[in-house]
Structures are given as C-alpha cells and as structure tokens.
Amino acid sequence: MQKDYSILLLEGTLLLMLVKEPWACRITLDSSVIHLGSPVLASCSSYCPEIGKGVVVWKLDNDLLPEAQYRNVQENTSSVYISSFNKTSGLLQCYVKNSEGLQLMDEIHIRAGYSPSPPxxxxxxxxxxxxxxxxxxxxxxxxxxxxxxxxxxxxxxxxxxxxxxxxxxxxxxxxxxxxxxxxxxxxxxxxxxxxxxxxxxxxxxxxxxxxxxxxxEVKLDPIAFTEIKATTGGCIKLQWTYGKAGFVKELKCQLRYRSEFQKEWAQTAVEFSDETSHCGLLSVTKYHFQIRCIRKSQTGQWSEWGPSSSQITSESVPTGTLETWWKILETTEDSAMKIQLFWKALKKEEANANHIWYILKESTELLQKETPLCNTMALNCTFFLPRGIKRAFIWAQNTAGASLLKEIIFFPKNGEPVSRMYVSPNNEYSLRVEWEAQVSATAYVLEWCKSAQPTSSEIHWKTEFKGSNTSILQDNIEPYQMYTVTLYPVYKDSIGTPIQTNVYTKEKAPAFSPELKLASANESQIEVQWEPIPLEKRNGFITSYTVFWKDAHGKEDFSTLNGSVTRFKMKNILSFTTYEVLLRSSTAGGSVDSNKLTVHTTHLDNTNNTLMLLVLSPLLLLVTILVFIICLLKHERMKNQLWPIVPDPAKSQMGKWTSFMEETPRIMANPTDVTQFLTSDIAIVEGWQAKKPLTESHAKETPVTNTDEINNWRSYVNTDVVQYAQVITGGYREQSPPTSVYVRSDSTQPLLCDVSPSPQNYENMWFHSHHQEDNVFLVEEKETDFPLLQALQILENEESFHLLN
The missing domain is CATH 2.60.40.10 (Immunoglobulins)
Structure with a gap:
C-alpha cells in the first residue's frame, strides 16, 4: 500500500512538470526547411493554459513581428503569417506578455534554400x-x-x-x-x-x-626526361620513357621549351618516339623543357606536362660585326699616337659564348705571329699606333672560332663641327640631344659620362647615322648628377671637331653647404673661405653662394656671391664684437645652409702698435736726417729765413733813384729840413697796437694840412714788396731827435710799437682811406717832395693814369 502511494505521488509530480514545461505549448509548422522566399504559417498549440492569461507576441530573430501578421487569435491559440521568408535561416519564437513580462512559450529554427541542381x-x-x-x-x-x-x-x-x-x-x-x-x-x-x-x-x-x-579512356601520368644534353650546332638531345602497362604500346608526345629570358613556351610535336633532338637554339643559353604524351591512337586525354628539365647549349662561332669608336689621347715625339679604342659588346645571340675576348692587330692575318695591339676581355683598350700606320683590324674570339674582322681607319679629327647642339632632360633617367645636321656628315657619334668620373669605364657612346638630328641617351643616366655630352660629326675622310655641354636631368638642393673657415680677422673686417662642393654632391649647378652674418645685438646682413667664388670679406664691421657667419649654397632645385662659424673681432692690440712703430720709426728717422742735411747745406738761407738781416737805412742808395718817366733834379736841401729827404718806397702803416694821443709838441711840429689830398694818395698806395720809410720831425717819446733824420729799413716789421704796421701785400689801402687813424704820413707834404710818386702808374677800369698828373 505504501508502495502504491509512492507511485501515485511520482506520477502526479511528473504530470505537473509536464504542464509547466514550455514545450507543452509548442509551435506547429508544416516544415522547418522551406524554399527561400516561400510563405510561412506558424501557430501556437492550444495546450497552453497561459495563453488565456496574457497577450501572445511573436518574434523572428529577436525582432517583434507586427500584429498585422497575426492570424486566428483565439482564447487558446495564436497564429502568425509571413508572406515571404527571405532568410536562409531564422529563429521563430512565441511569447506570452503578462504582468511578469514576456514569457517564452516555444521556438523553432527555420532554414531556407533551393532544391539541388544536377551536376x-x-x-x-x-x-x-x-x-x-x-x-x-x-x-x-x-x-x-x-x-x-x-x-x-x-x-x-x-x-x-x-x-x-x-x-x-x-x-x-x-x-x-x-x-x-x-x-x-x-x-x-x-x-x-x-x-x-x-x-x-x-x-x-x-x-x-x-x-x-x-x-x-586513358590519361597517362606525367612523363619525366631520362636524359638531356647539349650537342654542337645549338642542339639539345632529349630522351624519356614510360612505365608501360600491357595495353599501352606506343605514345605520341609534345615537347615545349623556352629560354631563361623568355616567359612564353614554344611547342613542337614528337611522333611515336621516346627521344628527340631539338636544334636552332641560341648558343650558351639555358633552356627549360617539358613533355606530355597520349596513346598513339589518341584516345583518352593528354597527360599533364611533366617536370621541367634544363640544359645550357654549347658555344658556337661569334656572329655579327663590332661597332667601334676611338679617341687620340696624345702624340709622342716620334709621331706615334696613343689611342683609346672603344667597342660595343656583342649581343647574346651574336657572342655565342659565355666568355669572349677581343683581338686588335695591324694586319688581317688571324694566325700571324705578330704581337697584337690589344688582346682583352674588356670593351676598350689603349695602345700606341706605330708611325705610318693609319688602320687596324679587330675581331671577337671564343673557343669555337673568330667573328668577322672590322677595319678601323684612324681619320684626323679636324673636320667641321656641328653648328649647334642642345641637350635637355627627356625624363629623370634619360637625356634628349638635338643638333643642326651637317649635309656632308655620314654619321654622328655621341659621348656622355658623369662629369665627376670621366674615366674610360664610365664613358658611354652611341652612333646615329646620316640624316639624324636627335637622339635619346639612356645608359647610366641618373637624376642629380652632372653629365658631359660630346658630339662628333663623322665625314667620309675625317671626323669633325667635337662640341660639348654639361647638363642635369633633375636638380635639387646640394647635399651639404661647404664648411666656412676663417681666413683673417681684425678690428674692422672678417674674411672667410670655403672649399667648392664636389661635383657628385652638388645635385645641380651652383647658382650662388650667400654669406649671412649677425652680431651679438641681433643685427643681420648678407651678401650674394657668384657660384664660382670661394672667398668673401666682410668690411666695416664692429670691433671687439662676436659675429655668427653661415654660408647658403643654392641651385635651381633648392638651397642648404652650412654650420655657423663664430668669429670675434679685436681692438687695435699691442701687436698692431708694434707693427706701426716698426713702420713709422724708420720713416721718422729718415725725415729727421734729411732735414738735418738740408739745414747743413742751406744754412745761410735758413738763417735768413729764421733771422733776416735788417739793412741800414743810412747806407741806402734810394735817394739817388730817379723816375723812369722823367729825371728828377737833385735838390739840395738843408739837413734840418726833413721834408726834402726822399724815400725809395712808400708804405702806409696802419693798425697801431697801442694808440696814444699825440703830445702837444708833436701836434705843433706835425700839423695836418690838405687831409683830403693825402687821403686820395692813401687810397691808391699798394705795393707787393713792403718797404717803408719813417719821416721823423721830432723826438721820439720826448727824446732828442737822432743826428740822422733819415731812417730806412728792408724789414717788414714796424720799427715803433706805437706806429701802425705796414699793410700786407694783399691789402688795398683804398678801403682804409675813410678811417682817420694814426698814420706816419699825416704831415702835409708836397708832391715834389716824393719824386718816386711821379712814376707811379695806376690802372683803373683798364685805363692808365699817373697819380701826380
């Protein structure tokens, strides 16, 4: 009984669990695999008591489906209709929405595709x-x-x-x-x-x-070569075999091959055999071979191409003719010419050998025992052409034989040059050359090389034939490198004088700017110098150098120089100042600056002073010695200049002179009458240093009469030689008059400090006539008392007249 109770309890629990499981409310669908794009109708089962407790919600891949797609919504069921299912797969879910939220009732995975198509x-x-x-x-x-x-x-x-x-x-x-x-x-x-x-x-x-x-319907397996070897005449011999089955008797095969320089295969057929020899191949060239076969009856399919096998063909005699060019390097005393000969390498299909050498001789006999001028594997050689020899012969040689001979005639290179040549960049890696064609030229030879490496190994050349006036140079052309291009016209019996030019295909800033070096510096100028940039580092033509300098106060200056200059002097700069100097190097493609050079200017130091003393001291000593010698030789003249001799007026012969216009009779005068004494020259002395009023005795003894007349005389008196006479009528400064009342002197200095000095030779007394100053000639005198005045001739307004007339 207890056992039956336990069984009933277990059954009830299971029944309750079945009611609670979501699958009890499952989705029904005709098929979960459908054709892509077909409609879908799904519904929830009526065995879900939760349906009546809420709203049914449908989702496809977690996306809510619109209520418009719902169908047959009843108390215990709900359906959804999708008119076209366009996904290869999708998850269809059914939820109940109640107070607790969405509750999943069931879900089903739908897959869509197509029916298979036949292979x-x-x-x-x-x-x-x-x-x-x-x-x-x-x-x-x-x-x-x-x-x-x-x-x-x-x-x-x-x-x-x-x-x-x-x-x-x-x-x-x-x-x-x-x-x-x-x-x-x-x-x-x-x-x-x-x-x-x-x-x-x-x-x-x-x-x-x-x-x-x-x-x-047989397809043979790929076939491999059992033997492959080179034979003479550019031939390759090939052998192969096949592990034959009992019913495979004979094969028909195809051979294909290509050289190491080719991409495409060439094919040839092989009829009913297991070996073949293929000829007509290039000498000393590596070839790749493959083979495929089919049954002789050609039923079934061709086998796949077998593994590739390679072989190098053997050497053969060189073919073709060498293309040559030459240059005269120098001429020796015995007229032998040193010549450099160039030639173009034979093409691969012409050389017919891996290793080839070139022989140059004076004769055409290949086996003659004479020593060859050249025997080399290079593409140029230098030799001395003996005197009187104007031609030579060259050929290519390999182990199989020699090529045809090429005759070289060494014409003089003194013909007419082309009138014009223009070289320009074609692109970064080629040059375009144009020239004015010469009517009589049979060909043109172009040479080019890097200007920085003009060695024989770097010289490239090409020949353009008659009628050409343009050429493209491509060998060894690179940007940012200077190239020298030379053009020779070739005539029937001579070679024209060459013309050449330098060119870049592309320019950029130099690799670096030269390092500045101090050449000299002092208190007012600085001189710097630099080394030119090497050609291979210039990257273009140097158009200019620019020197910049800046002092400690930030004041800057610069100077632009020609690209060929390597020194520069900065003048009129400050002394005892620090300057920073740099050099900028420029091309058409850009500029680059050098490192800064710091320079200090100086004061005039002891060294400069010492140098100046060393220079000036001997000069000063020399001048002193010269002056001393002159003084010794000219001591009398120097004495007269420094201490002039004052003549004695008492011994003067002036009184004996007469006018050059008329003879003045001698006048016998009383020695006490001073007015009758004559003077040889008259000077009016003005400009007293210390004027004193005349004493009463002086005023009585020297009355002034006829002042206007005297003034008129004064206005015309002017002489170049200053000599003067003093007429004394009384004692000087209350002293007794001297026994000699006539005083005469050659001196230009006044005899009395109270008397005005004599006029200078540049003074005109006309301008002093209206000043009533003290004058030694204030005493009234008659014209006849001064005979020399009668001879004084005055020029005024280009008319002459006598003062006394």
Missing amino acids: TNLSCLMKPLDNIVTCTWLPGEDSLLTTNVTLSGSRSVEQCLIPSKSEFNCTPKVRQNFCNISRGNYHFSKRLAVWVTVKNELGSATSAPVCFIPRE
Whole structure:
C-alpha cells in the first residue's frame, strides 16, 4: 500500500512538470526547411493554459513581428503569417506578455534554400599505372542547404541508361568534385555506366549518365626526361620513357621549351618516339623543357606536362660585326699616337659564348705571329699606333672560332663641327640631344659620362647615322648628377671637331653647404673661405653662394656671391664684437645652409702698435736726417729765413733813384729840413697796437694840412714788396731827435710799437682811406717832395693814369 502511494505521488509530480514545461505549448509548422522566399504559417498549440492569461507576441530573430501578421487569435491559440521568408535561416519564437513580462512559450529554427541542381560535365579516365578510374564533374548551383553527393556505377548494356539499381557507389569528400573507382568495380574492355546524384532536404537531382570502355579512356601520368644534353650546332638531345602497362604500346608526345629570358613556351610535336633532338637554339643559353604524351591512337586525354628539365647549349662561332669608336689621347715625339679604342659588346645571340675576348692587330692575318695591339676581355683598350700606320683590324674570339674582322681607319679629327647642339632632360633617367645636321656628315657619334668620373669605364657612346638630328641617351643616366655630352660629326675622310655641354636631368638642393673657415680677422673686417662642393654632391649647378652674418645685438646682413667664388670679406664691421657667419649654397632645385662659424673681432692690440712703430720709426728717422742735411747745406738761407738781416737805412742808395718817366733834379736841401729827404718806397702803416694821443709838441711840429689830398694818395698806395720809410720831425717819446733824420729799413716789421704796421701785400689801402687813424704820413707834404710818386702808374677800369698828373 505504501508502495502504491509512492507511485501515485511520482506520477502526479511528473504530470505537473509536464504542464509547466514550455514545450507543452509548442509551435506547429508544416516544415522547418522551406524554399527561400516561400510563405510561412506558424501557430501556437492550444495546450497552453497561459495563453488565456496574457497577450501572445511573436518574434523572428529577436525582432517583434507586427500584429498585422497575426492570424486566428483565439482564447487558446495564436497564429502568425509571413508572406515571404527571405532568410536562409531564422529563429521563430512565441511569447506570452503578462504582468511578469514576456514569457517564452516555444521556438523553432527555420532554414531556407533551393532544391539541388544536377551536376554537369561528368567524365571518367583511367590511369594505367595504378588501374584506377577517376571520374570528375562540375557541381550545379549552390542550394544553400546541406547536400549529399553520390557517384554510382553499373556495367552497362548497349543503351547508356541509368539502371534501377547501381552496382557500386562512391561518396566524395566534402567540396570534392571527383571520385575514384577501384579496379574491382569495372572491366578493362566492357562498358561502364556512371552517374552522380545530389540530394538535400528539399529534393534530389541526377546527372546524365556517362558510358565508356575503361581501356579507351586513358590519361597517362606525367612523363619525366631520362636524359638531356647539349650537342654542337645549338642542339639539345632529349630522351624519356614510360612505365608501360600491357595495353599501352606506343605514345605520341609534345615537347615545349623556352629560354631563361623568355616567359612564353614554344611547342613542337614528337611522333611515336621516346627521344628527340631539338636544334636552332641560341648558343650558351639555358633552356627549360617539358613533355606530355597520349596513346598513339589518341584516345583518352593528354597527360599533364611533366617536370621541367634544363640544359645550357654549347658555344658556337661569334656572329655579327663590332661597332667601334676611338679617341687620340696624345702624340709622342716620334709621331706615334696613343689611342683609346672603344667597342660595343656583342649581343647574346651574336657572342655565342659565355666568355669572349677581343683581338686588335695591324694586319688581317688571324694566325700571324705578330704581337697584337690589344688582346682583352674588356670593351676598350689603349695602345700606341706605330708611325705610318693609319688602320687596324679587330675581331671577337671564343673557343669555337673568330667573328668577322672590322677595319678601323684612324681619320684626323679636324673636320667641321656641328653648328649647334642642345641637350635637355627627356625624363629623370634619360637625356634628349638635338643638333643642326651637317649635309656632308655620314654619321654622328655621341659621348656622355658623369662629369665627376670621366674615366674610360664610365664613358658611354652611341652612333646615329646620316640624316639624324636627335637622339635619346639612356645608359647610366641618373637624376642629380652632372653629365658631359660630346658630339662628333663623322665625314667620309675625317671626323669633325667635337662640341660639348654639361647638363642635369633633375636638380635639387646640394647635399651639404661647404664648411666656412676663417681666413683673417681684425678690428674692422672678417674674411672667410670655403672649399667648392664636389661635383657628385652638388645635385645641380651652383647658382650662388650667400654669406649671412649677425652680431651679438641681433643685427643681420648678407651678401650674394657668384657660384664660382670661394672667398668673401666682410668690411666695416664692429670691433671687439662676436659675429655668427653661415654660408647658403643654392641651385635651381633648392638651397642648404652650412654650420655657423663664430668669429670675434679685436681692438687695435699691442701687436698692431708694434707693427706701426716698426713702420713709422724708420720713416721718422729718415725725415729727421734729411732735414738735418738740408739745414747743413742751406744754412745761410735758413738763417735768413729764421733771422733776416735788417739793412741800414743810412747806407741806402734810394735817394739817388730817379723816375723812369722823367729825371728828377737833385735838390739840395738843408739837413734840418726833413721834408726834402726822399724815400725809395712808400708804405702806409696802419693798425697801431697801442694808440696814444699825440703830445702837444708833436701836434705843433706835425700839423695836418690838405687831409683830403693825402687821403686820395692813401687810397691808391699798394705795393707787393713792403718797404717803408719813417719821416721823423721830432723826438721820439720826448727824446732828442737822432743826428740822422733819415731812417730806412728792408724789414717788414714796424720799427715803433706805437706806429701802425705796414699793410700786407694783399691789402688795398683804398678801403682804409675813410678811417682817420694814426698814420706816419699825416704831415702835409708836397708832391715834389716824393719824386718816386711821379712814376707811379695806376690802372683803373683798364685805363692808365699817373697819380701826380
């Protein structure tokens, strides 16, 4: 009884759990796998008591479906309709919305795709070495669903039909489109029918059957060469073999080959053989060979190309003619010319050898024992051409023989040059040369090389034939490098004088600016110098150098110089100042600055003072000695200059002079009458240093009469030689008059400090006539008392007159 109670309790618990499980309210759907784009109708089961307690909500991949798609909403059920299911897969969920939120009732995973399409191009081939038949096909369109593929086969009757039952099946691996049929499932000489079936959850499809006899549908395995070797005449001999099956008797093969410089293969056929020799190949060239074969009856398919084998062809005699050019380097005293000869390398198909050398001789005899002028593997040589020899012969040589001879005639290079040549960049790696064509020129030779490396190995050249006036130079052309291009016109019996130019294909800033070095510096100027930039580092033509300098106060200045200058002097700068100097180097492609050079100017130091003393001291000593010698030799003249001799007026002969115009009779005068004494020259002395009024005695003894007349005389008196006489009528400064009342002197200095000095030779007394100053000639005198005045001739307004007339 207790046992029955336990059983009832367990059954009740299970029943309660079943009512609570979500799957009890499951979604019903016709199929969970559908065609893509077809409609879907789903509904919740009526066994869900929770349906009546809330609102049913549908979701597809967690997205709420609109209520417009709900169908047949009743008390215990709900449906949803999707008109077109456009997803390859989706999760459809049913929820109940109540006070506790959304409660999942059930969900179902829907997959969509297409029915399978049948495979195509089914074919089968037998490999005789392992007796396996391999069938391949092309799959149909992707059904978007999981697909099962099966290859089936059966021995066929006359008609190639799919039998009701297959004799064997083969399942390929995933994403494999072939399947192998083992030897036990077919017979070599009997027909075999095969087909491929494809299935998925929406349907199945079968390919068209293929019927064949295995021994007639054979594909040989790839064939490898057993021997390959080079023979003479540019030939290669090849041999191969095949592990023959009992029914494979003879083969038909194809050979293909290409050189190491080619990308495309060339083909040739081989009929019913297991060896061949292929000729007409380039000498000393590596070739690659492959072969494929088919049964002689040509049933089945060609084998795949076998592994590649390589071989180098043998050497043969060089072909072609050498292209040459030469230059005269110098002429010796015995008239032998030193010549540098250039030639172009033979092409690969002309050299016919890996190693080739060149021989230059004076004669055409190849086997003659004379020493060759050149025997080298290089493309140029230098030699001395003996006197009287104007030609030589050159040829190429290898182990198989010699090429044709090339005659070289050494014409003089004094012909007419071309009138114009213009070189410009064609692009960064080539140059374009244009010139004015010469009517009589038979060819033109162009030389070019890097200007910084004009060695023979770096010289490139080419020949342009008659009628050409342009050429493109491409060999060894790089940007930012200077090239020297030379053009020679070639005439029938001479070579023209060359013309050349320098050019860049592209320019940029120099690699660096030269380092400044201090040449000299003093208190007012600085001189700097620098080394030119090497040609290979200039990257263009140096258009200018610019020197910048700045003092400690920030004041800047600069000077732009020609690109050929390597020194510069900064003048009129401050002394005892620090300057920063830098150099900027410029091309058409840019500029670059050097490092700064710091320079200090100085004061005039002891060294400069010492130098000045060393220079000036001997000069000063020399001048002193010269002056001393002059003084010794000219001591009398120097004495007169420094201490002039004052003549004695008492011994003067002036009184004996007469006028050059008329003879003045001698006058016998009383010695006490001073007015009758004559003077030789008259000077009016003015400018007293200390004027004193005349004493009463003086005023009485020297009355002034006829003042206007005296003033008129004063206004015309002016002499170049200053000599004067003093007429004394009384004692000087209250002293007794001297016994000699006539005083005369040659001195230019006044005799009395109270008397005005004599006028200078540049003074005109006319301008002093209106000043009533003290004068020694204030005493009234008559004209006859001064005979010399009678001879004084005055020029005024270009008319002469006598003062006394």
